[in-house]
Amino acid sequence: MNVKSCFAKLAFLCVLISSQSTAVTIEVYKERKVSDRDLVEIYITGVAEGYSWLNTYLSSERGETVYCPPSGLVLNTDNYIAILDSYIEKSNIGSDAPVELALLYALRHAFICEQ
Numbered sequence: 001m002n003v004k005s006c007f008a009k010l011a012f013l014c015v016l017i018s019s020q021s022t023a024v025t026i027e028v029y030k031e032r033k034v035s036d037r038d039l040v041e042i043y044i045t046g047v048a049e050g051y052s053w054l055n056t057y058l059s060s061e062r063g064e065t066v067y068c069p070p071s072g073l074v075l076n077t078d079n080y081i082a083i084l085d086s087y088i089e090k091s092n093i094g095s096d097a098p099v100e101l102a103l104l105y106a107l108r109h110a111f112i113c114e115q
Contacts, residue, residue, distance in 0.1 A: 023098035026088055030095075033081075041077045047100050048080040051107060066104070068113035083110045 024032075024043070033040045052075075055065045069075065075083075080103070087093075087106030 023100060025096050026093065026099050026102055027095040029099040030088075041081065044080050044084065044099075044103065045077045047103055048075070048107070051104060065113060067107040067111040069107075069111040083107060086110075 029040065029044075051066065055067065059065050084099070084103050084106045087109055088102060091102075091105070091109075093102055093105070
């Protein structure tokens with residue numbers, strides 16, 4: 001990968017995370033998954049890992065979680081993207097919805113917590 005390409009990807013990533021008003025829509029996610037898969041993988045994994053840390057915090061502080069993966073299950077980038085893509089395909093979530101929110105819904109649907 002050349003320096004120009006790295007700089008372009010870094011600039012795009014900075015725009016993605018610079019403010020809430022620039023949330024990545026599902027439409028943009030789908031486009032970028034084809035044209036810039038490496039960047040999408042980094043972004044989705046980062047968001048998913050943030051949700052995982054949120055789960056850890058909530059579990060330790062409040063005894064509750066946002067989603068409930070089986071004990072010992074280690075999710076990777078491919079898992080997160082497969083879960084997200086499956087949710088997008090099966091749900092009626094709009095293409096203008098934030099992909100970050102779609103990922104949260106996808107994880108909640110894939111790993112339902114028992115009451």
